[in-house]
Structure formats: C-alpha cells, structure tokens
Amino acid sequence: MPVDQATVRRIAHLARIKLEEAEVPDLAGELNAILAFVEELAGVAVDSVEPMTSVMPMRMKERPDVVTDGGIADEIVANAPAAEDHYFVVPKVVE
C-alpha cells in the first residue's frame, strides 16, 4: 500500500483540499486502488523512449509582441466573490 493515511493528509494539503478525519481511511483505500491499477506500467520497457510533450507535431506559433486585450477590469472582477475597486479581496496575508 503506497499511500498510508499520513500521505493522504499530506497530498490533501498540497492540493489545498480540507479533509475531514473520517474521510481519510476511505480515500487512502481509493487512491491505493487507482495506484494498483496503474502499477502494471512499471513493467513496460521505456528506457529509450522519449516522453510525449506534444500529441500533434506542430510548430509553436509566433505573434507580434503587442497588447491585444485589456481595459476590461469590470469584466475580470465580475465573478469575484469579493472585490473592491477592481481588486480581489482576500483575508489578511501580511501581519
């Protein structure tokens, strides 16, 4: 079992998802089931294989280095749960 309960708590924190203590054992079981499912990949010979970076070969496109958008602060904050004077509002982060 690669994922124990301490690992579940650590991953949840990395993923910024709060877990209730009661959820931890079940989640460990589910994550282990998924990891067991992908385990057979460990047996595939991949030493000389390049990892895929682009599924369709294509040249990165260039465009002129100019401003193409902007001046839409109202739209950008339109869906913000808390905004003030075109700023997003969060709890105090600096003491």
Add this chain to the structure above:
Amino acid sequence: MTELTELSLAAARDALAKRSLSAVELAAAHVAAIEAARWLNCFISETPERALAMAEQSDARLRRGEARPLEGIPLGIKDLYCTLGVKTTAGSHILENFVPTYESTVTANLWRDGAVMLGKLNLDEFAMGSSNETSYFGPVLSPWRRRGSNVKLVPGGSSGGSAAAVAARLCYAATATDTGGSIRQPAAFTGTVGVKPTYGRCSRWGIVAFASSLDQAGPIARNVRDAAILLRSMAGHDAKDATCVDRPVPDYAAAVGTSVRGKTIGIPKEYRLDAMPAEIDRLWSEGVAWLKAAGAKIVEISLPHTRYALPAYYIVAPAEASSNLARYDGVRYGLRVPGKDVIDLYEKTRAAGFGKEVRRRIMIGTYVLSAGYYDAYYVRAQKIRTLIKRDFETVFARGVDAILTPATPSAAFGLGEKGSGDPVEMYLNDVFTVTVNMAGLPGIAVPAGISSEGLPLALQLIGRAFDEETLFSLASVIETSAPTITLPPKWWLS
C-alpha cells in the same frame, strides 16, 4: 408540433431553406419538448428566450435569402463551453453561479453560422465520469430502457446531457467534449453518433479545461450526416489556442455516402478482451462484414501497447487536472467559503466546491506530480503515451486507412450500478476509447446494433490524424448496413 423535433438536422435545414418551416416554429417545438422532459435532467440551464430571439433573427435572415450554414438550427451546448452572459457550471458546485464575460470559440463559430441555443447541457463534474452521476446538478437519465424494465439507466458520460438530449429529441444535435471517451461512450449508450476530432481540429479556448493535452470538442447528433454538418461549423483555426491547427476545414458532409471500396480497415487483436460479452464480439464481426461487403479490405493488426493506455491515462489526465483545477481558489471567481487565513479559505472552498470524484482525481494528480514520484509515474506515463502513438503510426504507415473496434465493453448500465466501491470499475468503460485521446487521433462512435436487453450498441472507427472524412464515409456504411435502431417511445412524458 412535436413531430418537428423528429426531423434530422439536415432535413430541418432543408425545410428552413424552402421556407416550409420557420426557425421560430422549430425553436418553440424544442422549447416545449425540453419543458416536457425535465424528468430526464438533461439541461442545467434552459435559455428559451434566447432561443426564440435567435430564431427570430434567423427567420429575418432566411427571408432576406442570407441564410448561413446552420441558420435557425436549435442546438444544445454542453455546460463546459463558456457562453457570454449565460451561466456555465461545468457540472460543479464551485462554478454554480459563474457567468462568463466571454464566449468560447466553438460556440462563437456556431452562432456565426446561425445556430440557435436552447440551453446548457448537464455533464459529469468537470467532465470527470462515464455515467453523468458525478454532476452536482444530479444524474441525467437515459431516454432508453431495457426491454420490459423501468430501471433507470445512465446515458454515459461525461457528455451525458448532450447524448440524452439528442436521443430524446430535445435538440437536433449538441456540442460535447472528449478527454478519454466522453463523446463516444455516451453516444454509444444512447444510439447517437459522436465524433472526437483530431487533437487541434477544434479550438479549446473558452472550454473549461480538464486535461489539456487530451481534451477535444466535438458533436453528438442523430446520424452521421448531421454530425458531419455540425463538426464543419465547430472546427477551424483560432489564434487564441496555440494547439489549434491552421488548416482548412473540409466539407465533412460531402464525405458521407462516398465509396469505401479499396479502403484498408485494421482489426486490432488487442481489443478482443477476455471478458468481452458475446454480443459485443458479434457486433464487431457484423461491422467487419458490412465494410467488406462495401468493398473495404479487412486486415488483422496489432497495437501492442493498448493494455497500458487506460492506466497511463489515469496518470496523465489527473496530473493535468490537478494543475488546471488549481485555479478554483475562491478568490477570482466561483464559490468561496470563508477561512481564518487565505490557506484555510482555499482548503475549505475546494473541499466544499468539488465533488468526491473530482477531489479524488486532483489528489491522484497531485500525488503523481509530487517530489519523488514525478519520474516514476508522470514521465513514465508520457513515455508510454509515445509508444501508444507509435503503435498507430506503424499500422497507418503500412497502409491501414482506419481501425474498427467496439465503442464500449457493454451496453448502458443502471444508475448506481458501477464504481461505488472501486473507482476503477467505472474507469474501465473507456477501455476502447482512451487510446484515441492518448494518440490525439480522430474517432467516431456509430450505432450498429441492439443488445439482448434492447439497448443500443455502437462500433468505433479510428482514423489518421485530420482524416475525419474517411471516418464519416466508413461510418455511413455502418449506419446504412446496421438494423434500424428505433429511438425509445417518450415514456418520460407520462
């Protein structure tokens, strides 16, 4: 008026062009059908006023002789496509009240071509699911039922609302998206036609991202020609998506009904699973016979890395999802749950806003990308992806034009029947479709038969990159050779 909803998209377009029907009549008939089918839960948001207003504009255009390719055609839009001023939820609590201030490129293309929006279709949360049961807005019911049974069936997923709405005649066709099978599997379960185009054929801009290297937009329709008509309008270059190709969009509908004589069709032996139901095996053999009778040459092929595709997908897709979904933090848009500091706010917001399956996939993705595991899981999976793509390239280089496989390992199942104990049980639904996303290729699911329980079954055709035309031509052979698949009677009206 209900018979108007039975027309094909192509027939409705012809009737509009001849002015024997008006766009407002078509929109009104669909609005009424949608209202009468709320039991199926296909739509998250209905937009009847917008539909009628767009239809009036279409009628004005038609009167002036200025009809565009989809003028007056009522469509449903998967609620993963951002629509200007119309709530776009991705099937998630975290985006329950999100109203985009912009329009996705694909939907903008549809409105440019004169289509009419009926509303936003239900889906698995963030397109993560194969049964539409992970939606925050409740499951979609399939319009299909097993013979002599009233057990509620899933429409498949993640584009379950799209597939069910098209099958139930609530719209002529719908947009959908496919990351591991999310267009083709629900199309197979509902007796509709679903197309996953080549990666890069349609712009992803403005579509809520799940796994960016796998996601692709495509149509679900009631027949092959209608799917071809819709794809032509959806596809095309977009400077706002760097992975969207700049190459001309063919007239896909022109490929429907063309000869397949001399085409070479590969039958991959690795898709013959040990536990495959006999009726799926029989369906596959029938498909082979139909294509052979139409003059195609059938060859056995090998795609040796097939069995690794699904496990590799369950590393790549969650990894990309964990990264894409990091943006939902309760600050810039979406749900916010207050916290004692900003980290607490993030954690509480994401715990409350994401459903169980989404949280599970974010956590798997976070794990496989975390220090010490990145090479063992993520890099290895991307190497296996290279091998899967190479398998396809090898057979195409040997002269194979397309590959024929079953679309799904079974017919539709009942609500709550799969995946409640072990998530992997649900994931196995995508065993035949996921290879196509891993390799970026086009695939089409086309109805081909009826199961012993009276449910639709489908075959899948996989093509060369950007050769959707061959798929439309082959799929139309299957469509015309297959027994008539009669859509279900409208039990949901009672």
